[in-house]
Structures are given as structure tokens and as C-alpha cells.
Amino acid sequence: MLLFQFLLVVHFVIALALVTVVLMQRSEGGGLGMGGSPGGLMSARGAADFLTRATSILGGLFIALSILLAVLAAQGRVAKVVAPTTPPPAAATAPIQAPAQTDPSVPFASGARSALAPTGNTAARADNGAVPLAQ
Numbered sequence: 001m002l003l004f005q006f007l008l009v010v011h012f013v014i015a016l017a018l019v020t021v022v023l024m025q026r027s028e029g030g031g032l033g034m035g036g037s038p039g040g041l042m043s044a045r046g047a048a049d050f051l052t053r054a055t056s057i058l059g060g061l062f063i064a065l066s067i068l069l070a071v072l073a074a075q076g077r078v079a080k081v082v083a084p085t086t087p088p089p090a091a092a093t094a095p096i097q098a099p100a101q102t103d104p105s106v107p108f109a110s111g112a113r114s115a116l117a118p119t120g121n122t123a124a125r126a127d128n129g130a131v132p133l134a135q
Contacts, residue, residue, distance in 0.1 A: 014061050014062050021058060025048070
């Protein structure tokens with residue numbers, strides 16, 4: 001965990017350096033540029049070559065460190081499946097048997113037969129439930 005935090009801080013420093021180097025470069029629109037006289041330690045051409053190389057190196061380090069941090073972060077999240085050391089106990093109950101359907105002593109079977117038997121509906125009205133009109 002300490003290595004991960006250290007690499008995260010280094011990644012942050014590289015990101016800041018990369019942003020700084022990119023902003024120092026002169027673009028077609030003028031950019032922030034790099035102030036100073038051409039007679040200084042570096043000429044304009046030398047500064048441009050240095051900034052280009054620094055951008056390439058810092059960009060490569062940023063990408064490599066991003067991948068490394070992703071791998072380190074994923075190592076702590078590996079799902080572990082532990083196989084049981086002993087087999088589960090066998091079921092101690094007997095299998096359920098369906099009752100015989102032709103046995104008249106079974107209450108549901110006789111009730112089901114009587115419910116399905118055709119009987120006359122005595123509750124039905126002959127006039128089809130019509131309400132007489134008020135006179």
C-alpha cells in the first residue's frame with residue numbers, strides 16, 4: 001500500500017511537470033512561450049528541442065505509470081473462490097410421494113371430483129338478472 005501511495009504522488013508530480021512543459025512550448029497562436037533573451041543559456045532552437053524531448057519523455061512516463069497504477073490497484077480486487085473442504089451433508093428426508101388419485105379416502109380428491117361434477121345452478125335467475133324499469 002505504501003508503494004501505491006508513493007507511485008501516486010510521483011504520478012501527480014509527473015502530471016504537473018507535463019502540464020508545465022506543454023504550456024511553455026510556443027504554439028502557432030503564440031502560446032505562453034518562454035521568455036528570455038536569445039543570448040541566454042539556450043537558444044530558441046535549443047529550447048524548443050529540449051521542450052519537445054521533455055514532453056515526449058514525461059508523456060511516456062505518465063502513460064507507463066498510469067498502466068502500472070491500474071495493475072497495482074486491480075491486484076487488491078481479485079475475486080477469490082474458496083472450494084469447500086467437506087462435501088455438503090446428504091438430505092436426510094425421504095422423497096415426497098404424490099397421493100394416489102383414485103383413492104377415495106383422500107379428501108381433496110373427492111372434493112375435486114364433486115366440484116367438477118355437473119350440477120344445476122340454482123342461484124341463477126331466469127330473467128338473466130335484468131332490473132325492471134320504474135313505473
